[in-house]
Each structure stands twice: as C-alpha cells, then as structure tokens.
Amino acid sequence: MSWDIKGDRPVYAQLVEIIGQMIIKNIFPPDSKLPSVRDLAASAEVNPNTMQKALGELEGEGLISSIRTTGKYVTNNVELIAAYKRKLAVIELGRFIRKMKNLDYNLEEIKDLVDKEVNNGNSFRN
Amino acid sequence: METVLEIKNLKKSYGKKTALNIGDLEFEKGKIVGLLGPNGSGKTTFIKLVSGLLTADAGDIKVGGISIGVETKRIVSYLPDTNYLFDWMKTKDVIAFFKDFYKDFDEKLALSMLDKLGIDLKQSLKSMSKGTKEKVQLILVMSRRAKLYLLDEPIGGVDPAARDYILKTIISNYNEEAVVIIATHLIGDVENVLDDFIFIDDGKVVLSGSVDEIREEEGKSIDNLFREVFKC
DSSP: OOOOOOSSSOHHHHHHHHHHHHHHTTSSOTTOBOOOHHHHHHHHTOOHHHHHHHHHHHHHTTSEEEETTTEEEEOSOHHHHHHHHHHHHHHHHHHHHHHHHHTTOOHHHHHHHHHHHHHTTOTTOO | OOEEEEEEEEEEEETTEEEEEEOOEEEETTOEEEEEOOTTSSHHHHHHHHHTSSOOSEEEEEETTEESSHHHHTTEEEEOSSOOSOTTOBHHHHHHHHHHHOTTBOHHHHHHHHHHTTOOTTOBGGGSOHHHHHHHHHHHHHTBOOSEEEEESTTTTOOHHHHHHHHHHHHHHSOTTSEEEEEESOHHHHGGGOSEEEEEETTEEEEEEEHHHHHHHHSSOHHHHHHHHTOO
C-alpha cells in the first residue's frame, strides 16, 4: 500500500483512511506495534502533527491504543477490526449507490447489474 | 503554546524599493510553516532578516524571546538558497567547520546520515552533484539542535528522489521544541509536510492559515489556492 495523499481533502482524514486500511489488510496486524509517529510521518512524507492527529482519531475508534512510553499498538480485538471494516464498506456502498441513483438505477437494478457483471467475469474482478 | 519566533511590524527596503512590509506574526513551537510566494516576493529577505544576515529598517524580531543578535544565531539553523560551503572542502572539513562554529551540532547524527547516503568523508564538495550537495547541506543544518530552522528553497532544482530524501530528513530530524520555516515556491511538493502556510507577495502577507483547515473549507490544495491567488 502506498501513501497516496490527494490535494483536495485534509491530509489527516486521508491518513486515517489509509492507516485504517493497512490495519484491515493486516499490513499492521492485530496486537502489533506501530512505527513511531515520526517514522510514519517520514514514510508518508507528511507533517508529524498531522500524523499524530490521524492516529488520535484511530485511537478514538479503538483500533489503536497507546501504551505509555512503549508506543502505539494495533488492537488485539479482531471483532472490532472486522466491525470497522464493515463500517467503511457500508460507507463506500452508500457512495456507490448514490452515484448509481444519479444514473437512474433503482436498488433492484443495481443488484441485478452487479450479479450479471460478476458472473460475466468482468473488468472489476481483479 | 510557546512562541519561538515573534515578528512585529517588520520593514525592509532596498533603496526606494520596499522589499518587505509585514505586520505581526507568531510561530509556535512544534510547527512546520511554509513561507510561500512567487520569485521576488520577499521570501529570502524575510529569512535573511530572521537569521540576522540583514538588518531591518523598522520592527522587531525575537527568537525564543530574544531580539535578533549574536545570542539568537546560536539557536537559529539557516540553510541559504545558495551554496554556502567552499567547494575545495571535503565532507570531513565541513563537519569540523560546523563542530567549531555551533555548540548544538550533533556530529554523530550528521555522520550517521552521511554514512546512510554513502557519502565518503574524503570526497570534496566540488565533485558532488547538485542534488548530493543539497543533501549534505541539509544534513548539516538539520544536525543542529536548534530552536528555529530557516530553510530557503531546500528542494530547489533537485530531482524527485532527492526531494523525497530532503523532506524525510526534515520530518525525521526537527525537534518538537523547534519551529521549521520552509521558504519555497514549489508548493505542491511541500504542502503535505506543513502545519501552516503564509503566502507573501510584493513583500506583504496575502493570506495565512492552517493547511488542513484550508483544504477542509475550500476543498482544494494549497497549491491550487496559490495559483488562484497569484493568477497573472
């Protein structure tokens, strides 16, 4: 995974997403120690204060916890990570459905289309 | 929050031409601030005034509560936009030079960074590429345990890999008690590294704020905002 920070949104919000995805994808596995704020910031080429703010938000979600003096750890609560994954998926799905509705598809038609395209082995299966 | 750099009604003219005329600015510790503006907008004049190389016509500059002078030079680490090292010097000479001049110079840190870059201490500066020279200069400046880092165009004219190295070096090495000011017109390259920005044009502050707040409010990057503000 790469740190692909776009210009049009706050950096911290994008960092929350990217690190969240890294946890979901097991790049930072449950119970593992995260690199220091400074190292994460350097690797993402972002401001350390901004990285701190993003990690703070993930702490608020319970995905990360700070253990005093030793650093930050990914939660060992795999259900919590699964729930977070689900939450992001539902948000993403909401965006997708809104876009499809703009193309004048109703929910039934969207489902049909997804089924059909998946069965056809179409381009988005990678 | 503790103010590291405090500026009050700063004025500087070269002959009849006003180079800089800015009101009050405060820089709090732990912040990386971009001083952004087109060529000739007054960025270098600002940096030189704060580093004490130029004297202001009016106004006051305080670093760590002390007015600019010999005392503040000890706590200000300055990277000029030109080559400030002598070409005949070898890397080890430059290290010795910094060690002599600056009490806060962390020789071990500088040596370890140079070693990681694979730079031979016996290599003379004139045999280095522009990018390598820029990196060596930045390593020296960031190896000081200063309160204020003034970096004038630290990524001017280097390739993208060197730019990445330079940004990473700044992020990894400034201390949280310090302020870093990066003066540049290459906004897209540095904006993710900044807490705050100041746009200056024609010697005046045009706009300033927090990078993430502007992105949130305007839905656009500082680079794009800059292009709008300075449209010709």
